[in-house]
Amino acid sequence: MTTSDLVGLRIKTVRRQRGLSQAQLAHPELSDSYVSLIESGKRTPTPAVLELLAQKLDCSLSYLINGVTAEQMEDIELALGYARLALENGEVKEARTRFAELLENNNLTGLTTLRQDTEFGLALAHEACGDLDEAISILLKLRDQELSTERRIEVAMVLCRAYRDSERLTEAVQVGEQMLAGNARLPWTDPLVELAATVLGAYMLRGDLLRARQFAAELLNAADALGTPRSIVAANWNASSVAYATGHNEEALLFAERALAVLLETGQPRAVARMRTALLQRRLRASPSEAASVRHALRAAVGEHEQTSTSLIDRARVHVELANAEYMTGDYDKAVEHAKSAIELVPEFGHVLGAEANLLLSRVYAAVGRADEAAGHAASVRDWLMPLPDTRRSASTWYATAETMEQLGDSDGAVEAYQRALACVGL
Incomplete structure (x- = not known):
């Protein structure tokens, strides 16, 4: 049934419940024939006529339009607000439960915008819980619906990010490029810059550094033209990532500092926590001599997250980085503690962070002479990496695993890991 059919049916139902004829409902402002056409779905009443009919029928305008009473609408909006608040406060499992329960509410069926808001929220909650496959499934179904332009861009961005974090980089790029191509003649906006920045991250992960560097420059120009905090943060942070990946460390630091400075002014704790951790990760990789100070900052970052x-x-991710810093400064017990914390947080077998945490555990146990445990964790890296597609990040982890196995005397395991590393980069 069309929207007009549903509105007409509700008017007819309430009119009969009130014991009114079409002529009685129409008089004196409308004709009974016009009311008949509305009830049959052959005419779509104007907002003014709908408001008049709601008054005459002594029911809420919300019920005539959406099929729910004002009280039911208030309950739905309140439940949606609580679910969003849980997600914002980091109570991701509770948020997932609240969004899922709300979707089971039959009153939500006819409320297209609120239902789409709930579906999008559930996808975000699944993503936050690490269930990327379920998030992707919801987003693909949502993408096929009739959406506003802003919501369509948001869905594309989160879908691109979920594909990217799942190491499904070809799909991540396709989703982003399709949306960007569809809006190529529109001026840049904050959501489009953020989507483009997400695509840029996928370019880097799949090793397309030349394209990434060109695209980063384009985004910086777009952000400078917009002059908005969101676009400046997104463009500068991702330009920093590209500069870092291509060996331009000083340039990377300048871009990152600008992004973080602007982000701190906007007061977005979640984004600040993520960016601060990534910046500390880069400092740790680029300057091992700073491991002690980075470790101190990462300990604070755990609480921030x-x-x-x-x-x-x-x-x-922050636990893996802290474990690395603890290992580099010689606090092996703490390194083990944080590596195990990371493993408990990621989905079982299917995320590169699990592989990195096990690799670190192998190195720690080797350093303290517990060879059997070291070998066991090195071997388990394979279980974490094998389900993943071939990417530069996987290649790097395979290569590091091969080196560790070689040091442990596992020549056959090392050869296999070296071969997997080469395969990941197409050799």
Whole structure:
């Protein structure tokens, strides 16, 4: 049934419940024939006529339009607000439950915008819980619906991000490029810049650094033209990532500092926590001599992530980086503690962070002479990496695993890991 059919049916139903004829409902402002056409779905009443009929029928305008009473609408909006608040506060499992329960509410069926808001929220909650496949499934179904332009861009961005974090880089790029191509003649906006920045991250992960560097420059120009905090943060942070990946460390630091400075002014704790962790990760990789100071900052970052709505994957990432810093400064017990915390947070077998945490555990146990445990964790890296597609990040982890196995005396395992590393980069 069309919207007009449904509105007409509700008017007819309430009119009969009130014991009114079409002529009685129409008099004196409308004709009974016009009311008949509305009830049959052959005419779509104007907002003014709908409001008049709601008054005459002594029912809410919300019920005539959406099929729910004002009280039911208030309950739905309140439930949606609580679900969003749980997600924002980092209570991601509770948020997932609340969004899922709300979708089971039959009153939501006719409320297209609120239902889409709920579906999108559920996808975000699944993503935050690390269930990327379920998030992708919901987003693909949502993408096929009739959406506003802004919501369509949001869906594309989260879908691109979920594909990217699942190491499904070809699909991540396709989703982003399709949306950007469809809006090529429109001026840049904050959502489009953020979507483009997400695509840029996928370019880097799949090793297309030349394209990434060209696209980063384009985004910087777009952000400078817009002059908005959101676009400046997105463009500068991702330009920093590209500069870092291509060996331009000083340039990378300048871009990152500008992004973080602007982000701190906007007061977005979740985004600040993510960016600060990524910046500390780069400092640790670029300057091992700073491991002690980075370790101190990462310890604070763990609490920062727990107090915000960062995802389980984000929290696993900060634990992996802290474990690395603890290992580099010789605190092996703490390194083990944080590596195990990371493993508990990521989905079982299917995320590169799990592989990196096990690899670190192997190195720690080797350093303290526990060879059997070291070998066991090195071997388990394979279980984490094998389900993943071939990417530069996987290649790097395979290569590091091969080196570790070689040091442990596992020549056959090392050869296999070296071969997998080469395969990941197409050799």
